[in-house]
Amino acid sequence: MSETIFKATNITKIYGENKALDKVSIEIKRGMIYGLIGKNGAGKSTFMRTVMGLIKVNEGDIELFGKTDKKGLQLARRKMGQSIETPALYPELTAQENLKVQAANGGVSEREIDDLLRLMNLENTGKKKAKNFSLGMRQRLAIASTLITNPEFLILDEPTNGLDPSGIVNMREIIQRLVTERGITVLLSSHLLDELSQVATHYGILHDGKLISELSKEELASKTRQYIELETMDVQSAVIVLDELGIRDYEVISGTGINIYEHLDDVAKINRSLVLANVDILRIGTTRQKLEEYFLQLTGGTPNA
Numbered sequence: 001m002s003e004t005i006f007k008a009t010n011i012t013k014i015y016g017e018n019k020a021l022d023k024v025s026i027e028i029k030r031g032m033i034y035g036l037i038g039k040n041g042a043g044k045s046t047f048m049r050t051v052m053g054l055i056k057v058n059e060g061d062i063e064l065f066g067k068t069d070k071k072g073l074q075l076a077r078r079k080m081g082q083s084i085e086t087p088a089l090y091p092e093l094t095a096q097e098n099l100k101v102q103a104a105n106g107g108v109s110e111r112e113i114d115d116l117l118r119l120m121n122l123e124n125t126g127k128k129k130a131k132n133f134s135l136g137m138r139q140r141l142a143i144a145s146t147l148i149t150n151p152e153f154l155i156l157d158e159p160t161n162g163l164d165p166s167g168i169v170n171m172r173e174i175i176q177r178l179v180t181e182r183g184i185t186v187l188l189s190s191h192l193l194d195e196l197s198q199v200a201t202h203y204g205i206l207h208d209g210k211l212i213s214e215l216s217k218e219e220l221a222s223k224t225r226q227y228i229e230l231e232t233m234d235v236q237s238a239v240i241v242l243d244e245l246g247i248r249d250y251e252v253i254s255g256t257g258i259n260i261y262e263h264l265d266d267v268a269k270i271n272r273s274l275v276l277a278n279v280d281i282l283r284i285g286t287t288r289q290k291l292e293e294y295f296l297q298l299t300g301g302t303p304n305a
C-alpha cells in the first residue's frame with residue numbers, strides 16, 4: 001500500500017453560523033491526483049486552506065507526511081506547493097526571467113528552469129512578457145513558480161477555471177505529467193466534474209461542507225457507464241425480446257424507456273429483433289450518462305458555472 005501523504009479526519013470549520021466544512025475525512029496517497037468537486041461555496045477552498053495551514057479547523061485532525069504536531073506540520077508543509085497564494089508574477093518579465101526571480105527568492109538553483117518551462121508547455125514563449133500571456137499561460141507560469149522548490153505534494157485551486165477547451169486539455173496534460181515525470185501527488189479542485197474527468201484518479205464530492213461521495217476513477221466510470229437507450233411505446237413486448245436475446249442487464253426506467261447495459265455492440269441486432277417482433281421503436285442508440293448529470297444527481301439543483 002502506498003504512503004499516505006495527507007489525511008484529514010473529521011475536520012470541521014465554522015464561520016459564524018456557517019459550517020464551511022462539516023466532519024470531512026479525506027486520505028490522499030502518494031501518486032494520487034485527488035479531485036475535489038463542488039459547487040461555489042461547497043467548501044473546496046476552505047479545505048485546501050486547512051491543508052496548507054492557512055486556516056485553523058474547529059475540530060478534527062490533520063496529518064501531513066506522517067506529521068500531526070504543530071512543528072512537524074510546519075516542516076512537512078515545506079514539501080508542498082500551492083496555487084492559492086502563489087507569488088505574484090512580474091508582468092514586465094519573460095517566463096524564464098520570472099522563474100529566475102522565484103528561484104533566487106526561494107534560494108534554489110536555476111538549473112531546472114528550462115525543464116520546468118518545457119513541462120509547462122512554456123518553452124517557446126521566448127521574449128514575450130508575462131503581461132502579454134493568455135490566462136492559460138499565466139496559470140501555467142504560476143504553477144511553474146510553485147514547482148521551483150520541488151514540492152512532493154501540490155495543491156491547485158480550480159486550475160482549469162476560465163480556460164478555453166484547448167487550455168483545459170493542455171492543463172490536464174500538464175497535471176498528468178507532474179505525476180508521471182516528477183512523481184508529484186496532486187490535490188485539485190473544480191466546480192465542474194467534467195473538467196477533471198480525465199485527469200483525477202480519485203474524486204471527492206463536497207456539498208454544503210460535507211463530503212457526500214468519494215470514488216475512484218474506475219468507480220466514476222462505472223457509474224457513468226455507457227448503455228443502450230431504447231425508447232418504445234411497447235415496453236412489455238420489448239422486454240420479452242431482450243430476454244429472448246439473452247440480455248439480462250437492463251432496466252426499465254419509464255413507461256417508454258429501457259436502458260440496456262450489456263451487448264453494447266449489438267444495437268443493430270437488437271433493433272432488428274424488435275422490428276421482427278413488431279415492437280415500434282421511437283429511438284435506439286448508445287449513450288453515456290454525462291458526468292455533470294451524475295454530479296447534479298448527487299448535489300441537486302443546477303450547475304453554477
Ligand SMILES: Nc1ncnc2c1ncn2[C@@H]1O[C@H](COP(=O)(O)OP(=O)(O)OP(=O)(O)O)[C@@H](O)[C@H]1O
Pocket residue numbers: 015018019020038039040041042043044045046047191
Ligand atoms: N473567511 C471567511 N469568512 C466567512 N465565511 C467564509 C470565509 N471563507 C469562506 N466562507 C464561507 O464558507 C463556505 C465555503 O466557502 P469556500 O470558499 O470554501 O467554497 P468553495 O467551494 O471554494 O467555493 P468557490 O468555488 O466559490 O471558492 C461559503 O459559504 C463561504 O461563504
